[in-house]
Amino acid sequence: MDTDGFGRSVSRSPEAVLLVGFGDLSALARDFRAAFPGLPVFTARSAAEGLGRLSAARVFVQPVYLLPGAEFERLRADALRFGGRASCGAPLLSSPEGVRALAEILARIYTGKAVLFAGHGSRRPAGKRYADLEHALRAAGLAGSFVGVLEGEPGFDRAAAGLAARGIRKVSLVPLMLSLGMHVRRQILGGDGSWSGKLEALGVSVCPVFRALLDEPAVRSMLTASARPFLRS
Structure with a gap:
């Protein structure tokens, strides 16, 4: 992962995908890269951690959670702090x-x-x-x-x-x-x-x-x- 002088992850694309969840997200990250060629995909345990590292102008945050519970509420609150730069997907059982x-x-x-x-x-x-x-x-x-x-x-x-x-x-x-x-x-x-x-x-x-x-x-x-x-x- 390339970084700038401030330790932030650098992407050549104006967009990036951030997968937020616990455990091993490597297989899911591979699937996202295959589904969306050219879009850089990163993983983090929290949206605040991941968004703080990324320098892309627009970041799509995919919650890797089963339910829209407490973790998802924290994720959305963290994403809101980054204004229009971040948009959020939904947990698996949101509907x-x-x-x-x-x-x-x-x-x-x-x-x-x-x-x-x-x-x-x-x-x-x-x-x-x-x-x-x-x-x-x-x-x-x-x-x-x-x-x-x-x-x-x-x-x-x-x-x-x-x-x-x-x-x-x-x-x-x-x-x-x-x-x-x-x-x-x-x-x-x-x-x-x-x-x-x-x-x-x-x-x-x-x-x-x-x-x-x-x-x-x-x-x-x-x-x-x-x-x-x-x-x-």
């Missing part, structure tokens, strides 16, 4: 259409399986999207699917009760997160105190899935497609 699209992707990947999707959760209004996603998954044909979250509702107890009510004794446990941080491995896929351990203690055989949503090309395509109206192709 009913996004919920349906993700449900259809996951239903294709896990067709025929009983699946518990475990998300981080949110106590903000956007947290309702988790329940919406469960309904959409079943409508898309994944009848034995459940969605639970670490914080808020629907929680673990509801998901475990749903599995028991349907007599499901074997389930794939899938992180409903864009990246796999330590809390995913510890709280969801880890040992005795994790969701995996709790399910095993209830007599449910668990197949843990160590894949993040961004590992799925179709999910990354959702983000590049949502950015297209804002960017030249």
Whole structure:
């Protein structure tokens, strides 16, 4: 990455793309470069950090978040500080259409399986999207699917009760997160105190899935497609 004398990232293009999120965003950055040839693509953990480094006159900021929750609100506030220089895209599940699209992707990947999707959760209004996603998954044909979250509702107890009510004794446990941080491995896929351990203690055989949503090309395509109206192709 080229920089000027002030440590700012220099772009030969008047436009640039900034992907803001946690974890490994390299595959998504490659997809954005392929979808928008000639546009430089950068990554950062926060909009303030990334916009402060970039010298391009116009920057499109793509939030790499699942929900329009607290992180997205901070991102928008940071972008506003840079005036008309920055414009923002939307998180993955910002609309009913996004919920349906993700449900259809996951239903294709896990067709025929009983699946518990475990998300981080949110106590903000956007947290309702988790329940919406469960309904959409079943409508898309994944009848034995459940969605639970670490914080808020629907929680673990509801998901475990749903599995028991349907007599499901074997389930794939899938992180409903864009990246796999330590809390995913510890709280969801880890040992005795994790969701995996709790399910095993209830007599449910668990197949843990160590894949993040961004590992799925179709999910990354959702983000590049949502950015297209804002960017030249």
